[in-house]
Amino acid sequence: MNLYQAIRDALGTALASNPKAFVFGEDVQTGVFRCTTGLVDEFGKKRVFNTPLTEQGIAGFGIGLASVGASAIAEIQFGDYIFPAFDQLVNEAAKQRYASGGAYPLPGGSLTIRAPVGSVGHGGLYHSQSPEGFFLGAAGLKVIIPRSPIQAKGLLLAAIRDPNPVLVFEPKILYRAAVEEVPTDDYTLPIGQPDVVREGADLIVVSYGTPLHICHALKPPNPAPSIQLIDLRTISPMPFGALTEAVKKTGRMVVVHEAGKSGGVGNDLAGEVGRRAFEYLEAPIGLVSGWE
Structure with missing residues (x-):
């Protein structure tokens, strides 16, 4: 698989293994980078659905969905446009578990935000940024960046099952450039270990x-x-x-x-x-x- 296919495989695994998992974002039913292509046909529009063009709304909706015990898997179409969601992510998502003394999210609840980042050669100033540094000061928010298809699938599934909110920044130039044999079974890789x-x-x-x-x-x-x-x-x-x-x-x-x-x-x-x-x-x- 290449990297986008590994991500698509991970999302399919997450949806198949957890009936309370949902994938949503601005164009996920089509899949701009094909990471979510076909998921709506497999799992239906109630679990894979497009949202309005509002990154703040996507993040806020995901926080609420996770709070009641669902696995919220949100896509920000480009990492460059994650900034409208910044307040929701660093002031709400990052703090909720600690502020509630571990009461939220409810058991099984999780929030994962996916976004493509980095330059691709022709993206221009609004589609080539590396915004990861902005989130380093948000205690309670985990941030992972995979280098390859195996890493992408294992880290993404680990993020989806982590009770802490996790940002998964995917280098867009690697979506089709990085290719390797990827296990088709369900597996995770440890978050926080180099x-x-x-x-x-x-x-x-x-x-x-x-x-x-x-x-x-x-x-x-x-x-x-x-x-x-x-x-x-x-x-x-x-x-x-x-x-x-x-x-x-x-x-x-x-x-x-x-x-x-x-x-x-x-x-x-x-x-x-x-x-x-x-x-x-x-x-x-x-x-x-x-x-x-």
Whole structure:
């Protein structure tokens, strides 16, 4: 499967395994990126339905649906348009479980927000953003970014079954570019744990989403250092403990992401790991990012 097919498979699995699961968004009955194509034919318009053009309304409706014990799986058609829903997500969704002392959502209830992010080569300024950094300060809100079809299916199903609200940002350029054999059965991958893509002893490169593939494909200099490549997978909560232990072994780390430097994952990660592993570092933590 490619990435969008793996997401479609995960959504089908979630709907088939839970009669209280619902998929909704502005054009999910058609599927702009084909991630939801055919679901309405399989599960009907009461469980897969289009919404009005209101991101704030989509998020608010999802919060209410999750609160009464349903599994709400919402799509924001482009991550660039998630900002009208920002208040609902950071002031309501992120706080509800803690503010209620664990009473909400009701058992079985969950809120998952999917959105395609990142550049695709021809998207323009309103269809190419990487908005993940804006949500790092929203305690109680989990944020995951998959790099491949296997990761996408396993992390999405884990998000759908997590009682905490989860944002799943999908790199749109990978929808058809990333292809691998994906298990067709029901499975999940752990949220909050990084994945070691390649072992190494001299330097750690940490990335997520599209740039991870670029890092993996780069030809190292000669003589080549031993480079460990780590996929964050989850950017909130950030796996600081695992990354700190990893950098203690190499003394060097570089963070790579498509978003700009300011207010993003790289500076947040470098600052905290730098504090925790200061005496082990042989050089400042590097950051390679997109332009501001």
